[in-house]
Amino acid sequence: MNNEPAIVWMKAPFLRLLPAFAAGIIFHFYLKPNPQLLWIAFAIAIMFLIAVPGLRSWWHFRRGWLTGIFVQILLFAMGGLTLSFRDLSNDPLCISTIYRSEYRIAALIQEPLSKKKGSWKTTATITLSGQNGMPTETKGRVLLYFDKSISTEGIGYGSQIYFSQKLEPILSAGNPGAFDFKRYNFFQGIYFQVFLKANQFLILPERKTKLLPRMLFDIRDKTIAILRKFIQGNREAGLAEALLLGYKDDLDKELVQSYSNTGVVHVIAISGLHLGLIYWLLGLILKPVERMPGGKIVKTIFVITGLWIFALLAGAGPSVLRSALMLTFVVCGENF
Template sequence: MHFESTAFTVMCWKQAPFLRLILPFLAGISIQFYTALPPLLWLCTVVVCTCCAWQFRYLPVQWRFKQAWLPGMLLQISVAGSGALVLYKADTRHQQGFFQDNRTDTSLVLLQIEEPLQPKARSFKSIARVIALFIQHRWVPAKGNLLLYIARDTMPPLLTYGNRLVVRKKPELIRNNGNPGGFNYLQYCESQQLYQQLYLQATDYYKLSGTGGSVINRWLLHARDYCLSCFRRYIGAGPEAGMAEALLIGYRQDLDKAVVQDYSNTGIVHIIAISGMHLALLYGTLLWCLRWLPPGKWAGALKAILILGVLWGFALLTGASASVLRSAVMFTGITLGRFILERYSSIYNTLAASAFLLLAYQPYLAIDAGFQLSYLAVLSILLFYQPLYELWNIKRKWMIILWQMMSVSLAAQLMTTPVSLFYFHQFPNYFLLANLVAVPLSTVIIYGEVILLGLSPFPVLAAFAGLVIRFLIFAMNSCVRWLGTLPHALVMNIHCSLLLMICLYSLLAGITLWWLSGWRPGAWLAALSLWGCLVTRAVWLARVQQQSKIVVYNVSAYTAIDCIYGRQARFIGDDSIWQAASAQALLAARNEMGIHAGVPNGFLQHGHYSCFYGRSLLIIDSILPQKVTGRKLQTDYILLTHNPRVDISQLDSLYDYRLVIFAANNYAKRILRWKQACEAIGHPYYVVGEQGAFVAEIR
């Protein structure tokens, strides 16, 4: 049995050559992303390794026999170097004509809106492409994208996809909030090739006549608008219409936040996002619809053209997310092999090939959470579904179907859990029940929406279909909401570092090799990985028990400070923040720092003056006193928050301090004036909104 399983593993490895390419290619991308080595070094590495592997064939036979592993190793290094070069080349900052290289304060910028405006709380958001810069009395072509925000009260004229604007305003760098354990927004934007942003009022831009953009994109936007109008007309407003839009075409602007939270709490938020499940349903439907075509070369080619046209059209219509692209590329390979080449390839090879092609086209997908979860879920199902299903021998047909669905959910959860814990720090205990309810219902709803679009020319029939769909969505949302309210439905605040995630995957790999392949060293790998998990957790607990710090968080509109000692924290600031969305940033930071409960000792507070283990902090949120009543107040830090009318020079006459901190909730113009005053007198300052959260370690 051990020999057969090992032979089967080796055979699968040989039949999947892209598995041997994707691993070093992904390693090269990761190394370049985190180290940013010079491209010349990678180019020399690729050339030298490739030449050495080529020359290996001319060595004596006995040398080639003894060192047979060497050419493969050299080629693996070459592939890794190629991945690093692809990532370097994909960065628009390294391409000639990048607008930031030529940007001056007085130049005009010609922009083109690249996607429909998305409504936000106080603005509309879009992505704009830089077309040209006006430098030295002439327009100079440029390239690059930036984030564009248009104030809500200054919309006329209405801006749409393809509109061109002339802007006279300096773009600002996109910054990360720097809160401990917070979402790295800067890294996310960099993965989208976005490095700067613009916030425009009505007087900051001029709309040119005519439009640009792609004809295909315009057609796709018209198709999307048609679908939206049908759903809103026949399904109605409210959470049901928003869910219908998200399920079929991936439009998430109308989704109810409470509904999204319910699906997140039960671990089935993937139902809302357009994923591989949607393309699998579409692919199966297309095969069923085209089954009447006779077998033959020309019929196969026609099937392939129709299937690929519909699949890629749907992928582009829904926004071409990472999971959709993965499925589209996979089904493209399967379709070409089945109907054009008349060959069936290893599913592992098809999966690895799709990942390789997507990363070669857009290497920044490697750090996309959706890309990672999508591929891990598919790989996990391929590896574990059959072994899990065979654990229980069932006779009744309805139980077989139920157990198949449960096996798929369990299999997908195995390899996605570690990365989910790393990103989201929570685990839904009832994910299995939620999947059993939501997957069948969402499948019926998706087919129902397609039928609704087909019946849209017939208002009576379309209205009836819309009523049925609305009821099904309401039932699905209600069931998911009920599951989320059950006791212990969600385990929150799970700390999982990058090292712990690696140990968990190593543990899973060891168990898999021992269980599926019968490889006995896999048991030792699993035991060693389990020990690594325990050590990693113990080291983290020891570190957080010894921590002592003051943290001024980077949150807009609020004052938020934590005085931390060990696993206890004392909060200073606006208590209303805990009822706002900004509280998520504080909770994530406390989870990262291991804050459990309780108030630390050694904390003293008198009004706006606080002292914590020898460090003092003064909060100023209003005007300063007119004169000094005694000697200067001694303090380590002064925090200016909520836009106080303060003259920096007056601070020196009232207080003896080491550092002045400008909170993120102050006006930008006022912060600029304070910075200039501090630089004039040579006094150190810290701008939370620009430099990230302020963290003062106390020893």
Template sequence: MSSFRLQTRQLTFVRILFPFMAGICAGCFSEFNAILYWLLLTVAILILVLTTHFNRQINKTRWRKYKGLAINFSFILTGFCTSGLHNELVYKDHFTSHSSDYLLVKITDPPIRKGVNLQFKANVVMAVKNNVQKQASGNLLVTINTPKDLNYNEYILIKAKFKETTPPQNPFEFDYKRYLQFKNIHYQTYLQAEEYKIVKHEEKFDLTLWSIRVREQCVQLFNKYIPKTENAGISAAFLLGYRADLSPEIVNGFTNTGTLHILSVSGLHVTIIYLVINTLLLFLNRFKRGKLIKTVLVLILIWLYALITGMSPAVCRSAFMISVVAVAEGTNRYTNIYNSIAVSVFFLLLLDPYLLFDVGFQLSYIAVWGIIYFQPKIYSWVYTENKLLNYVWSMTSVSLAAQLATFPLSIYYFHQFPNYFLIANILVIPLATVILFGGILLLSVSFMPSLAGLIGLCLTNIIDLMNWILLKLSHLPFATFNGIWINNYSLLLLTLIIITIGYRLSEKSKAAWNLTFILIISFIISFNLENLMKFQENELLIFSIKGNTVLACKNQNRLQLIADQENLGKSYAFSIKPYVDRSNAQVNIDSLGSNLKSRHLVKHKNYIQFYDVRISIIDDQFRYFKPVKKLKVDYLLISGRKNLNISDLINMYEFDTLIIDKSVAEYYANKMELQCKKLGIKTINIYQSTALRIAI
């Protein structure tokens, strides 16, 4: 049998994983009663039990050819029901089904301080109406304007005012609503300090709370013994997955060099921890049942580490896989690595089916598959007996394998490619390994202040060297290719290209090369057609940004932004930059008060004409006068006004539509909209819609 065609009896979980994931995808687009899901799940389990129990009898009948179909259907149904039952909205006691005055909620994530606000995920426990308590369920994203800190596992009574999470307001903006939905959060609330009250409760031992406190103590030790706060934050990120103290510049440095995976606790970190634990416990192999005791201790310590680091998908995947390897080693059994990966995917998705849509989960598993499948083949291209060169080539082959496998999804999600990822990984991973071991050593000897301080000093010097390398690499010319946007069809083509390359590396097939060539040509055509369509797009856009008026005039490969940039702050990066990057155009930014003139765009004071579209901006500088003849425009854009006499606008302008953007306070925007409706004026209130795109 060829190496590509692995024996299917060793890949049981690989075979059932695909129908199971298909069922999860189908379940995410449906919403039925919880009872129906339980009934369907019972049917799926019955099919599995019957086909397994009567396997021999079925094999002797003509129905044997349908056995595989029945098993696949049962796992599709299992995935469908698992996904449906995970959705909080299908349960009758969800807090939105109650009319309530107050909600009793439990803080289920460590609260994060964002300026004057405190934000956290909470689980609704009770709904209160007229002092009557009723059991309730569901998750809520809570933001409180308070100087006080709250803690994980605390209970608070909050005012029952909530709304659905907000969808993207601007083109190509990050879909935070979808992100939260796959965290099983569909509603959010914003509270003032007087709208919540801490409720005392009987404290019980909570393993997650204990792990959070352990992590906090470890972070405090890093801050105590590592001289620079930023370097202490990097150590905490490496070892504990704690990234709250990292500056955006550091994160960007890792991102632009393709080494961001080092900052997130992942397979590299868990494997090193496993090797340390396994080495320390080797002496147990000498005793009777020592191997079994060692396996149990390894499993306990690995999962405790996973718990302390926050149980991210990458950590869970690594911990699960290492657990399988540890158990196999402890019981002297052979395990197929692909099946081990599939086992960990299956059980993690069984616990949380929404992980399937987590970007970190997807990239983590695809990277591992790439390393396992591609790395040996790439490594075999070069042979050297020199140990240093062999190490460098080994690291290079691992980086190439991971990058090759994750390339389609990385481009699709992040729209950039780090060109110096090979050099960065070869230089940084050894330093990261030293920092990881140094961090473990520092925590181990923290009861000896002098020694811990010396280790901390050594660590900060190594971290400074690593930061210097990343800074130099990230500022080199062409460090990254940015603004690479591909659609779903191009993503599919890229994925098929990687698969056919993988097949060709295993099977010396001419047909595989021909298919790869056809797919590459198809991708190039698809990518260029998409860019051509973007080039031909001409539009005028009014962004939906609170407190600001921002317009964009796109003419083929030129984009003119009209905004007061100094007032935008973080809004530019979150709401405007995605549109700018995706347009792939030459960008100019001018203030609202500037005058502009080009072939298709004229702006004079508050008047804008782009092609045949005419807009007059009504802002605080607007002064009413009665013209001899009404001024004719297509749109009136109300910007920053509080009080406005709509009748004055009717007397002064002849227009089709009145637009109220988010520079106007919401109360006044809604008031103006109501006045316009009474007068029969067509109105677009940006608060009630999304950014306005006017095709030219």
């Protein structure tokens, strides 16, 4: 009976690690301490834990609780620093810090346009130009909304547009307990929004793209085109896109509302279930490969590659990345 708590800790060690890490995140979110204090706590904890193995064994065992305290301090500091890295608002180059309404703006679009009611939506990073004409690259992103009536030719991932329209702050919901759109975007590193009509911006000829995102967007677009070719009906094709790729722009609004009303809207969101099916299917297809010389290694490489390609195509959301990482460990554990 006395060993039951120890057995629980051994079976679920993260129960001892998670609270301190979560407390560090909460502490930084609400109190916003100077990051240098967290770095000092982090350094002290690291130095102590490095020094412990060199101490006499009798001291180590008698003062084991002290080691536990410094581990908790380390995790607390790591939690606060994790949020500090994500929070750009204290960075001198953050757009929320240096933007002024008189600045002219060059926006680099970061993702393909998505259809919204009455507009096209995307996100962009911003370069500001003041009266001296010197461009300043900022950190953080803005939401761009284009009027639905404009031609979207030439506007997409990697496009650069130039405009002087004033950026507007993102407003939070007025109702207590409602979804906080401002906070959500803050966690995404998005601080402003702007709505542009046809005569309010200029498309620059040069495109700036990165190889991996461009390849993923191209593969996604081609996959969507294939689904639309072989699946009859916009409603059915939109549902297939959401279930297979996590692409929700073509989902029928009434269908989404029906799923919401029945409490199963999570079914049309990419999650660990989808990754599990991909893992099972790839394992089934590649099972004969195991009989070949070095087949286990080949199978492991293909399964892990397939999982991560799907995770990236599905938008690389936190739940998808978490599932991909966990299944990667499972695959490695099964084959090595």
